[in-house]
Amino acid sequence: MLERMIMTKPQADHETTQREQPPADAGSARGSGRFNGLAVAAAVVVMVLVAFVAGRHYFGDFDAVVGAHRGGTAPPNAAGALGGPFTLTNQFGEPASDTDFRGSFMLVYFGFTFCPDVCPMTLTKLASALEMLEAEEAERIVPILITVDPARDTPEQLRLYAEYFHPRLVALTGSDEQIADVARKYRVYYAKVEEEGADPDAYTMDHTAITYLMGPDGTYIRHFSHQATPEVIADRLRTILAGGPAV
Ligand code: NI
Numbered sequence: 702m703l704e705r706m707i708m709t710k711p712q713a714d715h716e717t718t719q720r721e722q723p724p725a726d727a728g729s730a731r732g733s734g735r736f737n738g739l740a741v742a743a744a745v746v747v748m749v750l751v752a753f754v755a756g757r758h759y760f761g762d763f764d765a766v767v768g769a770h771r772g773g774t775a776p777p778n779a780a781g782a783l784g785g786p787f788t789l790t791n792q793f794g795e796p797a798s799d800t801d802f803r804g805s806f807m808l809v810y811f812g813f814t815f816c817p818d819v820c821p822m823t824l825t826k827l828a829s830a831l832e833m834l835e836a837e838e839a840e841r842i843v844p845i846l847i848t849v850d851p852a853r854d855t856p857e858q859l860r861l862y863a864e865y866f867h868p869r870l871v872a873l874t875g876s877d878e879q880i881a882d883v884a885r886k887y888r889v890y891y892a893k894v895e896e897e898g899a900d901p902d903a904y905t906m907d908h909t910a911i912t913y914l915m916g917p918d919g920t921y922i923r924h925f926s927h928q929a930t931p932e933v934i935a936d937r938l939r940t941i942l943a944g945g946p947a948v
Pocket residue numbers: 770812813816817818819820821908
């Protein structure tokens with residue numbers, strides 16, 4: 702099940718499908734006592750698997766969960782201390798640096814295109830939030846995806862992925878060292894997770910799932926958890942764009 706999820710390309714309805722999956726076979730445990738026992742055992746196994754997958758993919762705010770999409774509860778230490786210079790490669794194969802975006806707000810999210818759930822969900826929410834703003838507001842903000850999986854997220858892979866979410870989404874990749882450097886500056890955790898016996902290419906990535914809002918001067922303003930709704934994100938962005946507080 703996990704392997705299938707890992708290998709599945711992002712789909713809009715994937716999240717819903719996974720969430721609504723019933724505890725299979727629990728209702729069919731009728732008949733002989735022996736069959737009942739087996740059915741209950743099978744149901745327990747299924748529930749444990751569901752809980753494991755759910756822990757990894759949906760409840761990332763619990764830092765104790767190994768393999769979570771982390772974040773949303775751990776703000777950076779001090780405004781201005783998070784972020785910094787980077788030089789990466791965009792989805793068109795061109796160099797892109799933090800200074801290219803000076804004058805614009807940056808919405809920076811770290812993820813990877815093979816992520817089956819949280820990444821596509823978060824990018825969809827960011828796109829929705831931008832659509833809720835007036836055009837003059839939205840164009841002051843550049844949504845940026847930085848991959849934590851540069852081995853698979855080539856510029857071409859990012860180009861196909863990015864255009865699915867938002868026409869102005871900037872998707873960045875780089876060398877292992879470049880990605881490690883920018884992740885460290887944003888205090889983003891990421892790690893490759895390989896299942897024993899699985900296809901070596903069918904790995905997934907654990908990673909921080911926080912979206913950072915950086916100001917026109919490149920300094921940190923605030924962040925959004927992956928559970929923030931588009932309405933809340935749009936509301937906060939509108940306030941900040943109007944010169945209001947970053948609450
Ligand atoms: Ni993800």
